[in-house]
Amino acid sequence: EAVSGAQLVAESLKAQNIEYMFGVVGIPVTEIAIAAQAVGIKYVGMRNEQAACYAASAVGYLTGRPGVCLVVSGPGFLHALGGMANATMNCWPLIVIGGSSDRNQETMGAFQEFPQVEAGRLYNKLSVRPSSLEVIPAVIEKAVRTSIYGRPGSCYIDIPGDFVNLQVNKSSVKYVECCLPPPISTAEHSAVCEAASIIAHSKQPLLIIGKGAAYSHAENNIRKLVDLCGLPFLPTPMAKGVVPDNHPNCVAAARSTALQHADVIILLGARLNWILHFGLPPRFRQDVKVIQIDICAEELGNNVRPAAILLGDINAVTKQLLEEFGRRPLKYPSNSEWWEKLRQKITHNEERSKGLALQKSLPMNYYTVFHHIRELIPKDCILVSEGANTMDIGRTMLPNYYPRQRLDAGTFGTMGVGLGFAIAAAMVAKDRTPEKQVICIEGDSAFGFSGMEVETICRYNLPILIIVVNNNGIYTGLDADAWKEMLKFGDPATCAPPVSLLPNSHYEKIMSAFGGKGYFVKTPEELQNALKASTTDKQTPSLINVMIDPQSERKKQEFPWLTRSNL
Numbered sequence: 001e002a003v004s005g006a007q008l009v010a011e012s013l014k015a016q017n018i019e020y021m022f023g024v025v026g027i028p029v030t031e032i033a034i035a036a037q038a039v040g041i042k043y044v045g046m047r048n049e050q051a052a053c054y055a056a057s058a059v060g061y062l063t064g065r066p067g068v069c070l071v072v073s074g075p076g077f078l079h080a081l082g083g084m085a086n087a088t089m090n091c092w093p094l095i096v097i098g099g100s101s102d103r104n105q106e107t108m109g110a111f112q113e114f115p116q117v118e119a120g121r122l123y124n125k126l127s128v129r130p131s132s133l134e135v136i137p138a139v140i141e142k143a144v145r146t147s148i149y150g151r152p153g154s155c156y157i158d159i160p161g162d163f164v165n166l167q168v169n170k171s172s173v174k175y176v177e178c179c180l181p182p183p184i185s186t187a188e189h190s191a192v193c194e195a196a197s198i199i200a201h202s203k204q205p206l207l208i209i210g211k212g213a214a215y216s217h218a219e220n221n222i223r224k225l226v227d228l229c230g231l232p233f234l235p236t237p238m239a240k241g242v243v244p245d246n247h248p249n250c251v252a253a254a255r256s257t258a259l260q261h262a263d264v265i266i267l268l269g270a271r272l273n274w275i276l277h278f279g280l281p282p283r284f285r286q287d288v289k290v291i292q293i294d295i296c297a298e299e300l301g302n303n304v305r306p307a308a309i310l311l312g313d314i315n316a317v318t319k320q321l322l323e324e325f326g327r328r329p330l331k332y333p334s335n336s337e338w339w340e341k342l343r344q345k346i347t348h349n350e351e352r353s354k355g356l357a358l359q360k361s362l363p364m365n366y367y368t369v370f371h372h373i374r375e376l377i378p379k380d381c382i383l384v385s386e387g388a389n390t391m392d393i394g395r396t397m398l399p400n401y402y403p404r405q406r407l408d409a410g411t412f413g414t415m416g417v418g419l420g421f422a423i424a425a426a427m428v429a430k431d432r433t434p435e436k437q438v439i440c441i442e443g444d445s446a447f448g449f450s451g452m453e454v455e456t457i458c459r460y461n462l463p464i465l466i467i468v469v470n471n472n473g474i475y476t477g478l479d480a481d482a483w484k485e486m487l488k489f490g491d492p493a494t495c496a497p498p499v500s501l502l503p504n505s506h507y508e509k510i511m512s513a514f515g516g517k518g519y520f521v522k523t524p525e526e527l528q529n530a531l532k533a534s535t536t537d538k539q540t541p542s543l544i545n546v547m548i549d550p551q552s553e554r555k556k557q558e559f560p561w562l563t564r565s566n567l
Contacts, residue, residue: 001170005133005163008173009097010035012140013068016178018095020044020059020427022052022420023070027111028161029099033070041068044427044460046420049076051450053083053096054420055427057154060093061215062404062428066147066155069096073161074112077119082414084123087154089412091212091296093147094154095140096120100129102162120156129158133168137176145179151296152215187293187310187317195266195291195308196324199229202264202289204338206251207231208276211238211410212269212295218242218315219403222268225322230332232342234258236270237408241400252396254345259283261341264307266291269314272303273411279304293317353397362523365552366390369469370397372524376531378437382425384408386418387443389553390469394441405436416449418442419466423453426462437465437538444470444501451510457541458514465534466543468507473500477550480504504547511543519544 003011009032013021022044025033033043046052049071059067071080077098087094098120101110120127126146130139143155199205213222219242226233226243232251233243243250251258259265259277265288272279272290279290280303289307292300293314300309310317333339357371366389374397382405383398385391391408400406407421422440429436447468457464471477478486480503489495508518517540519530527546534542 002167003170003173004031004035005136005159005166006031006035008133008136009140009159010039010041012137013095014039014041015137015176016141016144017065018068018144019063019065019431020056020424021068021070022046022055022424024049024052024072024076025070026072026076027099028164029070029072029097029159031164032097032099032159036070042427044423044456046423046456047452048450049079050082050416051420051423051453053080053094054086054414054417055424056096057083057087057090057092057094058407058421058424059428060087060147060152061090061211061407062425064093064148064215066093066095066144067424069094071096071098072112073098073100073116074114076112077114077116081119081123082416083420084120084154084156086410086412086414086417088123088125090410091152091215092154093152095143095147096124096154096156098156098158099164100158100160103160104162117156117158120158123154124156125153126155127158128156129160130163133163133166134173136173138174141176141179149182151299184316185295185312186320187312191308191310192317192320192324195310196321196328196330198264198289198291198307199231199266200328200330204261204263205231205266205332206258206262206264207233207266207268208270209233209235209239209242209268210270211236213314213318214239214242214269214403216269216295216314217403218268218318221315221318221322225318225325228322228325229330230334231266232258232339236275237395238406238410239270240395240406242403244401245399246401251342251346253349254342256283257345258342261285261338262288264289264291266293268293268318269295271299271411275411357397363547363549363552364524364527365549366393366469367397368524369527369546369548370394372527372531373441373467374398376528377439377535380435381405381437381439382407382429384418384422384425384438384440385442386415387441387446387469388475389471390441390443390446393553398441415446418446419450419453419457422464422466423456423460423462426457426464427460430462437463437535440464440466442466442468443474444468444472444505444507445474447507448501451507454510454516454541454543455514458511458516461539462541463538464541466511466541468543468545469548470505470507470545471548471552472503472505472550473497475499477501478503479550503550506545508543508545511541516541516543518542521546
């Protein structure tokens, strides 16, 4: 009995428990997508490889099993590089399968010929091409295993065009079983004791929870640790919800103070990179003691020499710490000076944003918009967020109560991920938690990167709510009058501020163009009505285009020339 290359790829993915494939088909990979559907893998056809790759990577984070991104040769492969890099930077498992030119035309200038395996090495943990049809199952098993073992990341498999329809006898194929689940390693006992002792002697401890903790499903053990020891904690953006944001020990609203004054910091699957200011002064104490818990040995000791290193799975190591504190109980006093200082700062910062949220002036500011969104969206919704101000202010104002339910621009700060992430989250939710709504909050500039994926959302009837927070630009924009005024001075290419976009763009019409519901909103009342309507209707995709003050949240020093008098 004969089997084709396309069938082998599909069957091998299915054997490794792969459930979702995203891509843009064409020569030579169309048959692979058809074969994948035939074996029961869900295929979502996207409008751009970049968004397809972002979607596949989000599946890996949400489920712990990589999603697959399927792309054509040359330009198709190149457009997926953004997603590969983003997955590897975020430590998310991903499989990318790229078609490539026929082997007998190599070096001849074949259609879309490109050195894909070599190019893939920079972005992936593994970049390979099977040498024959017979080894396809083994190569796919290795790629899936590599993507989830150790620190997760992206893996690339190159399939020459002539392999796709080539046939081989089943009896000669080297079939392999599904790889074992990733082994779970624990830290050395002595390191655990050392860490417990450092924590016990700290005056101003701080627990920092990273998305590695969310990925390892450590939420129950971390919650126990926080409650048992009474420690203040700070989540990194995508770790929001590992312990609920409304937990009394959450100090996110006093982030700067907490980082600056902590004498002992416990890193749970978080890296001392730019998001945490590298762990260095002036944002941290010179003499801060860092207890680093990470799955990747190479990460230990980056930027700051740690006081204790615990190499292992976050969930397993947290359990070790819990056992240690079970033997020698530690309850950090909630009436300490440290807690007083943190609580004071939290109150002060919350009052400030409450003041901004209750401003009645129109057009609305970010805080007012997020205040109403927070009041009306479901507590258990999956939040996707991207943009500059939209993402930063949204992070502080929109709480997460459950783990792995916030997706954003991440470690790599990637713009354009929003719609791909939302599509992935909606596909996974449909199968696993159909009651959970996916809400995607985008800056107007961020939305532009993959706005055409609204058609994909409508084609697969995914009831996603997209909210575009529209300030007519990147960071800041011009209102319609200022734009008109500016045009009197000449061509927009020479006069328009590089950060500006067309004022009052009707993004909601993109949604209605494909059969979803669009809302154009200028006042708090209109926003409330649109939110109520779109969260009640759980069947239809919708987009709320919220017009805000183009100058909302502008930092004064950013564009000194962008003032009325200069226009």
